[in-house]
Amino acid sequence: MTSELDPAAARPPGAADGGPAGAPSRAVPALVVDAVTKTYAARGRRKSAVTAVDHVSFTIEPGAAIGLVGASGSGKSTLAKMISGSQRPTTGSIRFGDTVVESLHARGLREYHRSVQMVFQDPYGALNPLHTVAYTVSRPCQNFLGLSATKALDRVHELLETVGLAPPEQFAAKLPHQLSGGQRQRVVVARALACDPELIIADEPVSMLDVSLRAGILRLLARLREQRGLSLLYITHDLLSARVVTDQILVLNKGRVVERGQTKHVMQHPQDDYTIRLLDAVATPYAAQEPPPAS
């Protein structure tokens, strides 16, 4: 699946196994974030620009789950917006196989969104309150996959079952206000899956949900990764959920990567002060009882 918009784009080193150009099958490329910086110009009297993301590089290999963690203002959502194509980096480049994300416009971006989908934090704000679940989830099936209305509805039922909303016929007819927060977030995930993407960017998908529902959504993401070979970029301030769903994490502070590595290793042997502060801030009822394993 090569984009016709940027034939001159250099093949990123990380995507060498992404399949030869013009291969008929949809070989999954890696997503490469290459020295990306985002600066916001400040208006007003004090004219100092804000650097939200500062020279960040990483690669998401097919099937990998990467965590971006940091407190608010660390630049993690800005990165997500750039990767999803809704903002452009000031310098640096984001590539998905042969596609250079920041150079995409209307049609190219649309094609790109078939491969890369987002799940947002607020399941209350992400669904149109006037549309039924069936309508919300069938739109991408019709728009991206070109399915007929009846075929799309079959796919909606299939997707709702996949995300654990059974019986699907019953949920399909509901409006968002008739669903709980956890059910809404499952609908958002179903919509993201509708066009069979290769990468899902999940920006704090469980932080607005009750703890008793958190595990269910996290398990769903893990299962989708296993069964569909999805890659996952998981953005959160909650180190516990990052530990459960990701293999690798990057810790961001003020736009810079301060620490990166295998999730378990980083959590057990944090090097950077900021990572340690984040870990100490995790409110775990067991903290008072069991001191962390000595390293």
Added chain:
Amino acid sequence: MALLEAKGVNVVYEPNRGQRIWSVRDVDLTLQEGEFVGLVGESGCGKSTLGFALTRMLRPPAHLEGGVIRFDGEDICALEGEPLRRQRRNGFAIVLQSGMNALNPVRSVEHHFADILKAHARDKEDLAAGTLRARGAQLLQSVQLDPDVLDRFPHELSGGMRQRVSIALALALQPRLIVFDEPTTALDVIVQSAVIATIKDLQAKQSFTAILISHDLGVVLDATDRVMVMYAGRILEDQPSKELLRGPHHPYTEALLRCYGDPRADEVHLGGIAGSPPDLSLPQEGCSFAPRCPLAEEVCRQVDPALTPLGSGRVACHVRARESNLTTKARDDL
């Protein structure tokens, strides 16, 4: 004597159109002077509504339906007008979730302090601008803010700072009871733990009585002396924090504890609770947690268990109450 005593408190939301919702059902609780108690439960369980009821903050369509609330021996349910205002002066205060939005955007922080101190001034109290300012500065210092913050406007402060200002405002009249309603939910993790540490520290130093309402059992267990767990409008368990962590009585509390973990552990397994809470507009039959409970028996589906003493706390569970009776009986038989 207990500072706050509630018996059989029910709160109903009664909209003009639509169904009545039983948000708080048959709540009995007692708070001793100087105690720091947590009120935990998931969204919609009635914890904030209960906090509002205890401080007489309920507004229509919510209202109390039966029950007695005694503050310092006085029934506050019927208080209105000046007597209620007097209670609010040095009786109780509340810190709300969105401290960011509780401040007036066009007034300086100093104005907020002056406003409260003047509105509730006693006779012959010194209300000179200098005195009020000094008092404001002192209150800000108690929540680890610089006195310069007095001259700032809310939009110039970060979320954590604004929440600290709200806490300082709640302290202004030295209330005997402060209800903290999700004071850190809108803040990020690092700021959250700093604000909770401040609250804990203030409570220990000034020894006011406090209720910390939160959906986060981790935060509450860490900060408070005693925890009450709410579900579907009822208190299911009430235990000292340390004991609750070591040995939760109610299956719901057990399941909640399994939803947490330590990210630094070798193996992390997060639990969840299948199903969803009941619809509170329908009459509840039996224990409200029974449909999601692994221990549920026939009796659980038919009879709502009362909150009965168990160990050093209370629990509302047929199974656990019976088990404990059996062990007590076995001990007596020996």
